Amino acid sequence: xxDVQRLRILRAVAEHGSFNKAAGSLRLTPSAxxxxxxxxxxxxxxxxALRSTRxxxxxxxxxxxxxxxxxxxxxxxxxxHEIDRLTAQRxxxxxxxxxxxxxxxxxxxxxxxxxxxxxxxxxxxxAEPEAAVPLVRSGGADLALTYHFDGPxxxxxxxxxxxxxxxxxxxxLPREHRLAGRGxxxxxxxxxxxxVIGCLKTEAFLRRYAGLAxxxxxxxxxxxxxxxxxxxxxxxxxxxxxxxxxxxxxxxxAVVRVEPPRPARHIGVVTPRRRxxxxxxxxxxxxxxxxxxx
Numbered sequence: 001x002x003d004v005q006r007l008r009i010l011r012a013v014a015e016h017g018s019f020n021k022a023a024g025s026l027r028l029t030p031s032a033x034x035x036x037x038x039x040x041x042x043x044x045x046x047x048x049a050l051r052s053t054r055x056x057x058x059x060x061x062x063x064x065x066x067x068x069x070x071x072x073x074x075x076x077x078x079x080x081h082e083i084d085r086l087t088a089q090r091x092x093x094x095x096x097x098x099x100x101x102x103x104x105x106x107x108x109x110x111x112x113x114x115x116x117x118x119x120x121x122x123x124x125x126x127a128e129p130e131a132a133v134p135l136v137r138s139g140g141a142d143l144a145l146t147y148h149f150d151g152p153x154x155x156x157x158x159x160x161x162x163x164x165x166x167x168x169x170x171x172x173l174p175r176e177h178r179l180a181g182r183g184x185x186x187x188x189x190x191x192x193x194x195x196v197i198g199c200l201k202t203e204a205f206l207r208r209y210a211g212l213a214x215x216x217x218x219x220x221x222x223x224x225x226x227x228x229x230x231x232x233x234x235x236x237x238x239x240x241x242x243x244x245x246x247x248x249x250x251x252x253x254a255v256v257r258v259e260p261p262r263p264a265r266h267i268g269v270v271t272p273r274r275r276x277x278x279x280x281x282x283x284x285x286x287x288x289x290x291x292x293x294x
Contacts, residue, residue: 006040007069009033010048010058014066017055040065071157077139093280094123096132096144100226100246101267105164106145108294109287116287120280133159136270143281145288147265149201160273162285165292167265169202170247171256172233172240180254187241187258191215194238197222198229202241205263267292 012022013033023030041047048062058066097106102124110122125132125141132144137159148154153161171190173180179189187209197203197219210217220238223229226246233240234252241258243265249255269285271277 002043002065003040004072006036007065007072009036010040010062011066011069011073013037013049013056014058014062017057019051019056074137074139074156074158077137080139090119090121091117091280092121092123093143093278093284094125094141095284096125096127096135096141096146098128098132098146099126100243101145101147102126103227104245105267105288105291108291109284112287112290113284117280117283133270136272139272142271142278143284144270145267146270147267149205149265150263153266153268155270158273160271161268162271162289163266163268164288165267167243167245167267169241169243169258169263169265171258172230172242172247173254173256174233174236174239175252175254177239177254180256182256184257184259188213188215190239194218194220196220196229196232196238196240198226198240198242198246199224206241 009022009026009028012026013019016022016025019033019037020030023033026033037049041049044061044065046061047059048065049056049058095106106124110124114120114122125135127135127141127144129144129146129148132141132146133155135141136144137156147167155161171185171187179185187206191210191213195206195217197206200222203217203219203222207217221229221232223232226240226242227248229240230242230248230250230253232238234250241263245265245267247255269288271281271285
């Protein structure tokens with residue numbers, strides 16, 4: 001049988017690339033770390049770590065064990081969180097959400113949820129997908145309202161994805177822009193314009209598109225807030241690419257459809273994959289689905 005504590009030590013060795021640094025992080029001696037790894041190798045019958053002058057590298061069996069260690073650690077964190085929830089005086093639910101989803105989608109769902117479950121102690125944490133998904137995996141959140149752009153969602157084992165809606169991106173221009181009256185535009189038609197970025201992921205898409213279309217992306221302003229980005233567009237700083245959920249149209253802005261292939265975000269809910277799903281997480285997911293369709 002593989003010892004879970006030795007898996008934890010191997011994971012630290014992989015993270016730090018050194019027995020000495022792993023020992024420091026675990027508050028063990030380097031000799032103790034070495035002995036644990038040797039015992040793990042004996043029980044497995046294969047070497048898991050190779051030392052060299054450049055540090056420690058894992059063998060293929062070692063890499064497989066580290067992947068298993070990460071999954072086991074996440075599952076134990078979830079179990080600990082579940083035990084805390086079951087023994088709490090009041091049931092709890094922690095929700096992670098990205099900013100525009102929390103502003104436009106979550107309030108109606110929470111109102112529906114609170115009306116049906118007034119005894120639940122709710123906590124809401126703002127987090128982008130790269131932080132929200134690990135929160136769910138570690139038990140720091142019971143579910144995450146999150147999104148991904150075109151392509152498969154990179155979910156680790158033990159997590160489930162429930163799709164809610166597609167969120168197409170729109171071009172937002174100053175009302176007096178030369179192309180503001182058009183029904184739709186290709187992004188290449190704005191090659192000469194300066195851009196206001198509302199999200200680093202949108203910027204990555206724009207740079208890829210500009211490279212394929214043969215023009216240089218000229219960035220006038222870069223933010224992490226789509227709503228702030230639109231105020232900059234209204235002030236005449238540049239043009240922007242904004243998801244539908246984040247649109248805040250006003251008289252000084254023109255919103256124009258992007259010609260195909262039209263980029264989009266895919267919004268959904270990430271929850272732990274369990275034998276017995278959390279009934280409150282399920283209830284809030286259902287409330288989110290109703291808020292989206294309603």
